[in-house]
Amino acid sequence: MVCFAGVPSHRGSGVVKIITITGTRPNFVKEYAMNRELADRGIEEVLVHTGQHYDYELSEQFFHDLNLPRPNYINTLVKGSHAWETATIMTFIEDVLSAEQPDATLVYGDVNSTLAGAIASSKLGIPVAHIEAGVRSSARYNPEEINRRVTDVVSDQLFAGTTSARDNLLAEGYDPGRVHLVGDVLFDALRTACETHGIRQYRGEYDVLTVHRAENTDNEARLTAIVEAVGATERSIRFPVHPRTESRLKQLELWDRLQDFEHIEVLPPLGFLQFLELLAGCHKVITDSGGVRREGYMLGKPVITLIDIVWFPEIVESGWVRIADAHDWEGMASAIAEHDPQTERPDVFGDGHAARRIVDILSQTYG
Ligand code: UDP
Numbered sequence: 001m002v003c004f005a006g007v008p009s010h011r012g013s014g015v016v017k018i019i020t021i022t023g024t025r026p027n028f029v030k031e032y033a034m035n036r037e038l039a040d041r042g043i044e045e046v047l048v049h050t051g052q053h054y055d056y057e058l059s060e061q062f063f064h065d066l067n068l069p070r071p072n073y074i075n076t077l078v079k080g081s082h083a084w085e086t087a088t089i090m091t092f093i094e095d096v097l098s099a100e101q102p103d104a105t106l107v108y109g110d111v112n113s114t115l116a117g118a119i120a121s122s123k124l125g126i127p128v129a130h131i132e133a134g135v136r137s138s139a140r141y142n143p144e145e146i147n148r149r150v151t152d153v154v155s156d157q158l159f160a161g162t163t164s165a166r167d168n169l170l171a172e173g174y175d176p177g178r179v180h181l182v183g184d185v186l187f188d189a190l191r192t193a194c195e196t197h198g199i200r201q202y203r204g205e206y207d208v209l210t211v212h213r214a215e216n217t218d219n220e221a222r223l224t225a226i227v228e229a230v231g232a233t234e235r236s237i238r239f240p241v242h243p244r245t246e247s248r249l250k251q252l253e254l255w256d257r258l259q260d261f262e263h264i265e266v267l268p269p270l271g272f273l274q275f276l277e278l279l280a281g282c283h284k285v286i287t288d289s290g291g292v293r294r295e296g297y298m299l300g301k302p303v304i305t306l307i308d309i310v311w312f313p314e315i316v317e318s319g320w321v322r323i324a325d326a327h328d329w330e331g332m333a334s335a336i337a338e339h340d341p342q343t344e345r346p347d348v349f350g351d352g353h354a355a356r357r358i359v360d361i362l363s364q365t366y367g
């Protein structure tokens with residue numbers, strides 16, 4: 001049964017109560033930044049894990065490494081289609097929200113858990129705060145693009161990480177009073193992790209490769225071309241393989257082909273701190289990830305993206321992030337070999353204090 005949350009019972013106590021929805025690897029990294037800030041500022045946080053990522057390497061390892069509290073609610077999700085996954089998570093979150101009656105629901109980024117949390121919350125009349133609002137590309141078919149746009153529509157507070165994200169929201173007619181340019185919490189997470197764990201940034205000898213987007217893993221021609229391109233470069237490459245990518249590589253008999261290349265070191269998916277250390281000491285970054293391309297840029301690495309979707313136009317315009325066509329292995333191989341930007345690298349993602357600004361606004365609005 002759906003029950004409307006109404007006015008939270010703890011209203012007037014002066015304590016703001018937030019429910020945070022997490023479910024995937026990129027969410028856990030951002031929660032690392034937000035969790036600390038919420039706790040430091042005395043905001044009560046109820047942490048929800050939707051179960052969207054449940055493999056140890058993509059989930060539990062992050063809670064352990066990043067010292068995140070055990071979630072108050074954990075869903076055990078069985079994988080299915082996008083609609084099934086979103087609907088299942090939505091009903092799970094609806095029960096949690098109805099029981100907890102928070103002042104607001106915090107959602108991150110663009111995964112199915114984000115969409116499910118935003119819809120369930122807004123239909124219960126609980127305000128939604130979206131971190132990473134306003135990121136747009138022209139790829140309307142892309143599942144994350146759909147999640148992002150719909151989440152923004154039902155969100156009450158829209159936290160933009162970059163000026164282009166803020167401008168996108170304003171151009172779409174969002175109320176400027178609800179749009180806040182705060183910086184990227186991923187930069188906060190990276191900055192804090194590097195400082196806390198003494199991770200040093202230097203230009204090493206190897207490149208880092210990550211591939212996990214459905215556009216590449218679910219397309220045989222593209223995945224084959226990526227393997228051939230990295231094979232042809234003969235550069236030293238370290239490749240932590242996402243579970244989805246590993247199973248596709250095996251299905252397509254590309255896994256053995258990859259092992260044939262002595263210059264490519266195939267690794268399991270790494271915990272955030274280990275991965276950050278790998279990135280901080282690499283030469284170049286080759287990726288189709290939205291997060292890893294930003295982290296590569298933040299750490300001053302030339303980045304080659306293996307998907308022609310531009311999510312953060314500033315970093316492409318700066319010349320540091322180059323888009324390669326994943327259909328064309330020769331083009332990709334030469335982009336990887338040649339990309340060596342000498343231009344300025346502007347600060348695009350703020351000053352590493354986005355979480356503080358977000359908590360300021362949440363406290364003022366819901367306190
Ligand atoms: N990441 C990690 N270990 C890895 C690969 C990535 O910890 O082996 C982190 C990375 O630092 C980034 C996040 O996972 O913060 C990005 O997740 P992913 O690429 O899965 O998703 P996207 O950012 O494309 O949504």
